[in-house]
Amino acid sequence: MSEIQDRPRGREAQRLQTRQRVLDAAVAEFKETGMAEADVGAIVESAGVARGTFYFHFPTKEHVLLELEAREEARIARQLTRFLAEPRDLPSALSKTIQLVAALEGRLGSLLFKDLLAVHFSPTRPLTDEWMEHRVIVLVVRILENARDAGEAELAVDPYHSAVFFLLGLYALLTTTTSTKQLRDVALDSYLTTVLRSLEPR
Template identity: 75%
Template structure:
């Protein structure tokens, strides 16, 4: 078990969390581009330099939000997958969890998160194969294929990437009322399942 930070280390972490929380609140209110660093540091009760000490750019705040939310979604999806399920149910749950992310973060922060995720200039480069949600969806598709429930023409990992890219694309561009958005997402799920039907 890891030892809990104490003294200055604990104080540094607490300050970092205050700055992070204040930044997320400001991003939700205005969007990242219009977020005021002055308002963030005032809300956090720190000097301006403290923000940049912990987060070199505003994009770094979004990357931390992304990491935290990916862990949250992966945990929830793992719990779901630990019970008996079908391919349609597993993909529907994935859609539900990702759509809930937008509701939890708010539209502005969610769209900023997607923009930084797919940005070619994101501050940190990562391999997509390290993303736990992609790995879980690839596993869903691979197991369905092994069980004869799905036919895949490409690598399960690529199928998972295509599925999630389509989902994020729909969520970031569909601004319809909730019931209409639900219809769009249901239609998307039907299309994906048809593309995976055994021949």
């Protein structure tokens, strides 16, 4: 079956288009005000839909962030997968990961980026043991496993927890560093150096 034949048609296509308009309007509002202060009235006016349409697609404002998170994670995973298609050493692979995550903050803006991380780590978020669903974690695990197998790295804990610690540290650095781009870049370089030193074979 061709890609054109696979595309949604009729009501389903219209539903998806409406959902995308609502999502785009909500993201724009969240960028300006943050999620907590975002006005659903302004969102639906911008999207050109009724108020009930927003809640049909997104029962709460947090659901907007969950949708955005899934899309952005998929985007980063695609870019990182392409980069890793060729052999990479550990410093270049982790550096690329840092670059892609930092670019996410640049795309979303500081307010929305912090909201996205807040909902990601929220204690009320539905829990899942399926870490394999998180494609960026999966890729970082693969980077660390390859580095370990090549003798580039020694992992103090299993690859999964090492990947999570690496990403948590990166997210924390990005959300707490509000300096200029130049100073931010220095902080990210220092973070990478620290991580690589902690992974050096003994």
